[in-house]
Amino acid sequence: MPSLKPDITGFTRQELAKKLIELGLNSVLVKPVWNGVYVKGATDFSQIATLSRKHQLLLADHFTLGRSTIVRDLISRDGTRKWLLQFPDGHRVESVMIPEQDRGALCISSQVGCTLSCTFCHTGTMKLVRNLTVTEIVAQALNARDKLCEWGKKRTDCVCTNIVLMGMGEPLFNFDNVSTALKIIMDGDGLGISRRRIMLSTAGVVPMIKRVGIELGVNLAISLHAVHDELRDELVPINKKYPLHELLGACRDYPAASNARRITFEYVMLKGVNDSDADARELVRRLQGIHAKVNLIPWNPWPGAAYQCSTRDRIQSFARIINDAGYSAAIRASRGDDIMAACGQLKSDSEHSVVTR
Ligand code: SF4
Numbered sequence: 001m002p003s004l005k006p007d008i009t010g011f012t013r014q015e016l017a018k019k020l021i022e023l024g025l026n027s028v029l030v031k032p033v034w035n036g037v038y039v040k041g042a043t044d045f046s047q048i049a050t051l052s053r054k055h056q057l058l059l060a061d062h063f064t065l066g067r068s069t070i071v072r073d074l075i076s077r078d079g080t081r082k083w084l085l086q087f088p089d090g091h092r093v094e095s096v097m098i099p100e101q102d103r104g105a106l107c108i109s110s111q112v113g114c115t116l117s118c119t120f121c122h123t124g125t126m127k128l129v130r131n132l133t134v135t136e137i138v139a140q141a142l143n144a145r146d147k148l149c150e151w152g153k154k155r156t157d158c159v160c161t162n163i164v165l166m167g168m169g170e171p172l173f174n175f176d177n178v179s180t181a182l183k184i185i186m187d188g189d190g191l192g193i194s195r196r197r198i199m200l201s202t203a204g205v206v207p208m209i210k211r212v213g214i215e216l217g218v219n220l221a222i223s224l225h226a227v228h229d230e231l232r233d234e235l236v237p238i239n240k241k242y243p244l245h246e247l248l249g250a251c252r253d254y255p256a257a258s259n260a261r262r263i264t265f266e267y268v269m270l271k272g273v274n275d276s277d278a279d280a281r282e283l284v285r286r287l288q289g290i291h292a293k294v295n296l297i298p299w300n301p302w303p304g305a306a307y308q309c310s311t312r313d314r315i316q317s318f319a320r321i322i323n324d325a326g327y328s329a330a331i332r333a334s335r336g337d338d339i340m341a342a343c344g345q346l347k348s349d350s351e352h353s354v355v356t357r
Contacts, residue, residue: 010135038190041151080336103161111169122302131174137181172205206242213255221264227282269310280321
């Protein structure tokens with residue numbers, strides 16, 4: 001049963017100060033609480049040694065502080081790790097840790113399921129169950145620190161250095177909670193993952209893009225996948241509402257983009273669908289005037305899907321055209337595909353608890 005008490009990880013530092021004052025406490029207590037939770041990794045108020053016993057008990061009377069249950073912890077042969085988290089109401093999401101040589105990105109989810117039904121994406125075959133709360137988004141970062149034993153370590157010794165919002169769900173359909181959670185994750189006295197190390201990926205919720213740049217200033221990624229409206233309407237159906245010229249216009253005006261901080265355009269390579277040389281040339285034409293770089297993603301299969309991945313030669317030819325035009329086009333290595341943790345493969349087995357809206 002979900003607790004009736006709010007979890008303390010749902011509050012920004014300012015909100016926490018207000019809550020403490022409402023309890024008759026001094027707001028200076030925010031500092032030890034914040035340090036205990038986000039630097040030391042406390043999972044119980046009694047573990048925050050810099051608080052008096054009286055204050056520990058008072059906080060425990062009014063708030064919860066715990067962790068989501070890890071139902072499954074899978075490790076891929078390439079070191080990618082996938083966690084299935086269960087929340088108190090029984091719903092589940094996946095998050096994926098992708099370690100690299102000297103850093104690593106934690107891919108987190110923002111919704112249980114997704115409304116957008118992109119046809120190449122496994123998550124898109126789930127119905128939307130609900131948005132994640134602030135606590136549930138932050139929980140994914142706390143869980144990674146727990147599992148990687150990174151509490152109290154110097155940032156340079158941590159694997160979880162970056163966050164990407166590319167897991168289950170469309171983050172801009174849950175903007176308020178995503179925004180608050182990212183402010184908590186970015187706080188320099190806590191988890192301290194800077195805006196330059198966070199990437200938010202959207203399928204193209206155009207009216208929200210400017211707010212992401214102004215309010216959060218994080219890196220932006222666009223799930224593009226097609227360069228003509230007719231095909232994009234099919235692959236990424238939100239395109240019917242916000243067609244390419246509107247989406248690319250919002251990217252051109254994105255406040256947090258610069259030469260040094262380019263917008264990433266994700267492009268899944270689907271054999272015979274979107275992978276011709278003509279598509280590559282049209283992509284170059286469409287990106288003009290945008291601080292852009294392109295990630296080419298070899299499509300990752302999932303059961304029942306109607307697509308095939310483009311051949312290696314085709315992907316390389318596509319990349320060459322983009323590179324020759326002066327844009328970077330990285331061919332993304334598939335990570336974690338043996339545990340269904342690769343891009344577009346996430347789908348929690350929470351469907352047993354799906355409620356249709
Ligand atoms: S690609 Fe993203 S927005 Fe599209 S269905 Fe999958 S999770 Fe949803």
